[in-house]
Each structure stands twice: as C-alpha cells, then as structure tokens.
Amino acid sequence: MRSIKYLGMVSTILASLxxxxxxxxxxxxxxxxxxxxxxxxxxxGTHAERLAAEPGGPHLPPGDMLRRAGAAGxxxxxxxxxxxxxxxxxxxxxxxxxxxxxxSAPDAADGWILDGFPRTVGQxxxxxxxxxxxxxxLVLVLEVPDETVFERIAGRRREDDDPAVVRxxxxxxxxxxxxVLAHYDRLGIVRRVDGTGAPGxxxxxxxxx
Ligand code: ADP
Numbered sequence: 001m002r003s004i005k006y007l008g009m010v011s012t013i014l015a016s017l018x019x020x021x022x023x024x025x026x027x028x029x030x031x032x033x034x035x036x037x038x039x040x041x042x043x044x045g046t047h048a049e050r051l052a053a054e055p056g057g058p059h060l061p062p063g064d065m066l067r068r069a070g071a072a073g074x075x076x077x078x079x080x081x082x083x084x085x086x087x088x089x090x091x092x093x094x095x096x097x098x099x100x101x102x103x104s105a106p107d108a109a110d111g112w113i114l115d116g117f118p119r120t121v122g123q124x125x126x127x128x129x130x131x132x133x134x135x136x137x138l139v140l141v142l143e144v145p146d147e148t149v150f151e152r153i154a155g156r157r158r159e160d161d162d163p164a165v166v167r168x169x170x171x172x173x174x175x176x177x178x179x180v181l182a183h184y185d186r187l188g189i190v191r192r193v194d195g196t197g198a199p200g201x202x203x204x205x206x207x208x209x
Pocket of ligand 1: 039040041062063064066083084085087088089090091092095115116117118119120123160169
C-alpha cells in the first residue's frame with residue numbers, strides 16, 4: 001500500500017541523492033556494483049566517494065541523504081531525525097525502496113557504489129531481489145577496532161557523533177549489520193580490508209582486492 005505521502009517521500013530522497021550527468025563504466029573498479037560496509041568511522045564514506053570519482057558510477061550514501069532531508073525539514077527528514085540522533089537505524093521502509101529506485105536510474109545502469117546500505121538482513125534480501133545482472137557483485141568490509149572508531153569520530157563534529165550515540169551505532173552495527181555480512185559470506189562475495197592507517201594506505205588496500 002503506497003500512499004501519495006510515501007511517493008512524495010521517495011521523490012524527495014531521489015532528488016537529494018547525487019546524480020552524475022554522464023554515465024561512465026567503472027573500468028578500473030573492483031566491481032561494477034559494490035557495497036561498502038563497516039562500522040561507523042570506518043572510512044567507508046571517504047573511500048566510496050573516491051571510488052565513485054575515479055572509476056565512475058554514482059555513490060549512494062543513505063546516511064547523507066537522511067541528514068540532508070533532516071536539514072531541509074522534509075517529511076522524510078522529520079520521520080528519520082529521531083532515529084538518526086539516537087544512533088538507531090531508520091525503519092527499512094523509509095530507505096529501501098528509495099535506494100532501489102535510485103539504482104534503476106539511468107546513471108546507475110553501468111554500476112554503483114552503495115555506502116551504508118544494506119544495513120539489515122531485510123534490506124539485503126530486498127536488494128537481492130534485483131535481477132542478477134543488476135545485483136550486488138562485491139561487498140567490501142572495512143575493518144577497524146572500536147578504539148579507532150572513537151578516536152576518528154572524536155575528530156569530527158556531526159550531530160550523531162556524541163560518544164553515547166557512537167557507542168549505540170557500534171552496537172547497532174554488530175546486532176543488525178553483522179548478520180548482513182553473514183548473509184553475503186554465504187554467497188561468497190565478501191572481501192575484508194584492514195581499515196586502519198592513513199586513508200591513502202587503506203585506499204591502496206581496497207583497490208588491490
Ligand atoms: P555511520 O556509518 O558513521 O554510522 P551513516 O552516515 O552511514 O554513518 O549513517 C548515519 C545514520 O543514518 C545511521 O546511524 C542511521 O540512523 C541512518 N542510516 C544510514 N543508512 C541507513 C540504512 N541503510 N538503514 C537505516 N538507517 C540508516
């Protein structure tokens with residue numbers, strides 16, 4: 001049952017996601033359809049952006065989209081704000097269809113990089129319903145210990161970077177997102193990369209996968 005309200009929200013999300021005007025095949029990329037996962041502060045946003053800029057294919061970060069919607073005061077933003085501020089995941093139905101719709105946009109036809117999605121097994125299952133030639137090819141996990149997460153996050157200032165909220169986001173990652181990795185491990189498409197060290201070093205490890 002999709003209300004007009006719901007469709008309105010989806011179009012808000014679509015409008016807020018970055019678009020590239022010219023699709024380009026990610027010839028140097030590890031995979032054309034890549035999911036980057038890792039705990040908060042693991043650097044997935046930074047690396048996803050760089051991967052998207054070099055080999056091409058839109059980078060789709062739902063966390064940014066939700067924060068932008070919050071700043072814009074849209075309905076999605078209002079509905080998501082409490083969850084984001086508390087370090088909880090936003091309910092699947094608020095993000096899943098919007099992300100999937102974005103993946104069918106023309107500029108995503110040749111590949112995409114998802115950063116922070118799927119974060120629940122429900123989201124992964126829904127993504128898994130895409131035809132094989134449009135589905136996930138590779139899941140790259142950036143591994144960093146909790147201490148590193150706290151050090152890194154202490155150096156940035158975002159509303160949801162309060163230490164108690166970060167602790168909650170780490171717990172949520174363990175509870176909801178590690179099962180997503182188990183799901184993809186069963187499919188044999190997960191590669192793990194050491195996410196510690198300077199961004200340049202981590203990037204070299206990623207492209208060497
Ligand atoms: P981080 O990886 O540092 O936790 P993100 O920017 O990826 O930061 O996410 C920030 C917040 O946005 C999350 O704590 C959560 O509330 C929400 N969020 C992001 N991606 C999803 C998703 N796939 N499903 C549900 N909520 C999400």
